[in-house]
Amino acid sequence: MKPKCAISACLLGNRCRYDGTSNYDPKLIGKLKEYELIPFCPEDFCFGTPRPTMDLVKNNNEIKAISNLTGANLTPPIKEYANAFFDTHKDIKLFIGKDRSPSCGVRSAKLYNKDKELINSNSSGLMAKEAIKRGIKAFDAEEFLEKF
Numbered sequence: 001m002k003p004k005c006a007i008s009a010c011l012l013g014n015r016c017r018y019d020g021t022s023n024y025d026p027k028l029i030g031k032l033k034e035y036e037l038i039p040f041c042p043e044d045f046c047f048g049t050p051r052p053t054m055d056l057v058k059n060n061n062e063i064k065a066i067s068n069l070t071g072a073n074l075t076p077p078i079k080e081y082a083n084a085f086f087d088t089h090k091d092i093k094l095f096i097g098k099d100r101s102p103s104c105g106v107r108s109a110k111l112y113n114k115d116k117e118l119i120n121s122n123s124s125g126l127m128a129k130e131a132i133k134r135g136i137k138a139f140d141a142e143e144f145l146e147k148f
């Protein structure tokens, strides 16, 4: 049985990005042949596609996903999706997230303060954060391609 790799569905060619496009990456997929790929897309599941974009915003030491359209806090459903995903797939060995995504980026998501000033560009998205918290080896897609 192959080890399991959780991977952002858009990297596999699913057209689940906010604008209905994908981030299809055949080179990456080729490097993951020894894994069973388990796709996920918290934003498509929670908000549908297409959808407004969101940013990670730090306020009072708390990091939230905030809608760029409405200013609504979109964190709870994404966290709920992430928990349910990893609870269902307890044997995930590797996590590959789409770079820079506020949900899936592993060490590449932009973090803003409440005035929308950039704090850093190496934060973890909400789904990636849950993978890291559970001790799963996690990489941004570009990072994985560079290293392996």
Ligand code: SF4
Pocket: 008, 009, 010, 011, 016, 017, 018, 040, 041, 042, 043, 044, 098, 101, 103, 104
């Ligand atoms: S980066 Fe993550 S949330 Fe965004 S489309 Fe890809 S899988 Fe979905």
